[in-house]
Amino acid sequence: MKILKCRTNHMKNPLGFAMEKAVVSWVADSDVSKKQVQAQVKVAQDKEMKELLYVSDASENPDSVAFQLPIELKSRTAYYWTVEVWGDAGDCAISEVNYFETGKREEELGGEWITTPWDDQSISPYIR
Numbered sequence: 812m813k814i815l816k817c818r819t820n821h822m823k824n825p826l827g828f829a830m831e832k833a834v835v836s837w838v839a840d841s842d843v844s845k846k847q848v849q850a851q852v853k854v855a856q857d858k859e860m861k862e863l864l865y866v867s868d869a870s871e872n873p874d875s876v877a878f879q880l881p882i883e884l885k886s887r888t889a890y891y892w893t894v895e896v897w898g899d900a901g902d903c904a905i906s907e908v909n910y911f912e913t914g915k916r917e918e919e920l921g922g923e924w925i926t927t928p929w930d931d932q933s934i935s936p937y938i939r
Contacts, residue, residue: 812839812844812896813840814839814840814904814906814907815840817906817907818837819834819911822911825912827914828913828914830914833882833884834880835852835909836878839904843902844898845898845899845900847896847898849869849896850895852865852893853867853892853894854891855891856890858891860891864882865880865882887914889911891909891910892908893905
């Protein structure tokens, strides 16, 4: 068994999107099993999956097409997730570590105007 096409909000490893909720999906492919009977989704703050934020109950059968992560997303934060799937024939597979990063969301944009270094702003240099 192997796990393919892992997506977050229909995108592979999205970066900087203003998402309110994260929905993950995956495809389990097996030569032995006909269907997924159990799955466990884990979400962490680190790539090594040591600082876990959420672990679904393995006895549940999360929807592999649209499993909504029940965590509150923070601005400009990276999240890492994996899924472990069990098939009806007893085989099992763990996905590679997937990730997504939230955008600025409610933060205000900041910046400064780019101006010329001289005081007379009516001069517009012509550069070739």
